[in-house]
Amino acid sequence: MRNMHPTALRRTIFFTVVGTLLVIGMLIGVAVGPVDFSVREVIATLFRPESGLEPGLAHSIIWNLRLPRMLMGLLIGAALATAGANLQAVLGNPLADAGIIGVSSGGALAAMVLLMLFPALAAYVPPAAFLGSFVAAALVYALAWKGGVHPLRIILAGVAVNSLLGAFMSILNVLFSERVQMVVGWLAGSLTGRGWPHLQLAGPYLVVGLLLSLTQARTLNVLLLGDEVATSLGLNVNWARLRLTALAALLAGSAVSVVGLLGFVGLVVPHVVTLLIGSDYRFKLPGSLLLGGALVIVADTVARTAFDPIELPVGVLMAALGSPFFLYLLRKGIRNQ
């Protein structure tokens, strides 16, 4: 007879709490704002249109503004956290997230070029940022390739490419300092004004990327045993790294293209999940996905209502509130060991 897994209870509690938090966060996220609705009104409007609020302003606020923005936040938080969890195993480095493979700076530079040099084309920022993310990730990979990819080479190539792209960004900032204002919100990571068009553009990539990621849990677990054991177990380590990094680039690139630079989630959520329910990716991946989504939804709701009518960029708020919490968990985790 098998005993219960040592962390089975913690997993059950974790998924129950995060799942509940997510649902409540989604409802409240749609309900509150400059015009407040009750949760009952929201549910009625979303699921029973015939008995909900009259079609009109309220209906339009829920359906056309808050719902897509909330869904966008959900997908982006899920994508960044999943990509971070993935890369931490693939690169064997607890400090890895999508930033390290150039995705963030590639996307940011592309967006800045468009916003500062060709403001008329501002509508094309998402596809351009997506392209920039991918080009940067491919560049990092090409530089790191030498008969195979060693994690440390990826990280060092990533640092180099990030510095290079950062230099270009600084040059743009200096030369076009009067236009810096246009990109501040984007660079800080913001969901302001994101709606159905953005969701249609990036949503499919995010959903496909997330579903594919969930199938990779066993491969990630095997990678955690080190390259030699992974090879012994029949894993083609180079191909697995390539595939998983591409998946992380797809997720993070799609997220960056819509929301800009949203750092905190990808780095910290996977660590929080590990501290709470352990390092098994069969649970860590869905755990990161849910917690990342819940975190961005809650943070975005606070960001747009706390200083009403001024909206804070959600990335700023998350870093400000999340970092102390993360440090608390870290201290607690270390004490327990």
Place this chain on the structure above:
Amino acid sequence: MSLLTTSCLCTAYSGRKVLDSITVEFLQGKSTALIGANGSGKSTLLKTVARLLHPVAGHVMLEGKRIHSLNTRVVAQQMSILPQGPRSPGDITVRELTGFGRHPFLSWLGRANKEDHEIVEWALAQTRMTAFADRAVDQLSGGERQRAWIAMALAQQPRVLLLDEPTTFLDICFQLEVLELIAKLKEELGLTVVMAMHDLNQAARYCEQVVALCSGRIAACGTPREVVTPAFLKAVFNINAEVLWSERFAAPQCIPLHPLYRDA
């Protein structure tokens, strides 16, 4: 046909040749010890045979097929490698670790079926880890942890087991425990075992074949009785030693006396 052989195998690290034309047959169903001084190439030979390193010339043959051109999953279904000081997340259980041994048999989305679970339980029983199965890996002693890794390797149901210094970092009691376990598995399951080893007496006692390396070449190959002699110890390990015959182990045992200094 021989199960596992190498022919004219050469391996290099960034241009520097570490293995020079190694041709050897590993006896089927027996244990082979790879011995040699630090930097002699024994670990490199093991890793090249294990396809963790690519040779610059020559090849490793598994049942007559070149191992470096075979599908890595197909190799994993026949051969298991335990590197030196393997690492795992500390919070996975022994059963989960052992379960990874079934990885080469599972398809992309496939889940472990009843047979896989039975094989995992069998591997745990073989290594006497059943009682520890639900324990986290970081709660095990050094010897138990090594047995857990051997359980993982066994769950692959391999015909060949390669081990890189399986007793390093272990107390003498755990060293014997691990070597006895490997000897038992070899006898009962007919495994072909190849181990890189540091301790000559353990190599002579537990292995039927000894391959001694010196500067990347084979210095001697044969039974322990043939290989472990005072002259050999002088030439390969640079020591003066007395070699006694142990009736109990039916193997030579050496008593190192002092190092030789080859000045000028």
